[in-house]
Amino acid sequence: MIIRRHTSARSRLAAGAAAIALAASACGGDSSGGGTAASWCDFVTESDVVDEIFDSLGVDPAETESGLKRVEEFVKRLPNEAPPEIAEDATTIADGAQLLIDAFASADFDIADADLSFMSDSELEANLDAAGERIDVYTQNECGRPFGEDDAASDSDPSEDGGSDSDFDPAGGTLRDQLIAQFESIGLTNEESSCIAANLDFSDPAVQSGDVAAMLDVFGECGIGLDRLAELGS
Structure with a gap:
């Protein structure tokens, strides 16, 4: 799932002595669900652009702000673009992503100063994971592809691709x-x-x-x- 995965992928950007293990959380909200399966499949192709934005982000605050503003534009459209079957889940994902974006915005987009304490709530993380999985299943069935890049490769152990294990504590x-x-x-x-x-x-x-x-x-x-x-x- 695009947002769920990249909160982890972007964690390595600010790593010095430790890497951030980002996992966005969900906070609920109203859902719309005005899309159709066909329009959703068209919309899903745009998620690849968001993947590219996340993958190109660095630690420069100006670049981070520019990239996350584009991501924000995308996630705000999620509830309206989603068909009724996944409208509530799309809203959960959008709200979770907004929490992350707001955290960076409050730190003037300086990754090192972002307050990510909301990520320590395991129940919220579980809600987001469940919503993301339901969207992935729906998108695979209706569009023949996952929502965003394949999670299997990007969710692998960071140590397998040269990264380091994270000892960052969001609550700390x-x-x-x-x-x-x-x-x-x-x-x-x-x-x-x-x-x-x-x-x-x-x-x-x-x-x-x-x-x-x-x-x-x-x-x-x-x-x-x-x-x-x-x-x-x-």
Whole structure:
């Protein structure tokens, strides 16, 4: 399911010491269901464009805002485009996606500062998963294709394609907050940790993989020299 899956896919964008495991949640709402099976199949082809938007998003706030605005335009159409059989489920997906978009908007589209605490509600996540599965079944039966790209490949274990397991806790604060806490746990001060978190280039694949060597320049910018690192190592 497009929204359900890509909340996980986009998690790796802001990964430094950890990756975000995004799973949008649902909050209900009124459904419309004015579409037909034929019009729904035409609409579903547009979901591929949304997949492409998610896959091209980076950590630049301007690019994130532009991309998510286009996604928002798509998901707002979901309830009206859906046939009556899946109208309620389409509204659930649209509402869940809007929660995610609003979270990033509140953080000025800076992934590291987004408050994703709503994702910690397992019941809401389960509701979204169930709605997505029903839409997938309907779309496969009526249109001969899934809604968005195939989930099987994109829902695989991140470690199988070079990614890392996520230790991000949505209820534990923003990604930046948790990065600062991790740096403090190895002996850095709050000032040093905050400086590192503010200056890391999350678009650098080496930083995303947690490569300490890629962070040395930032350590220097923050006044953390080799002697300080040696002190921490001891």
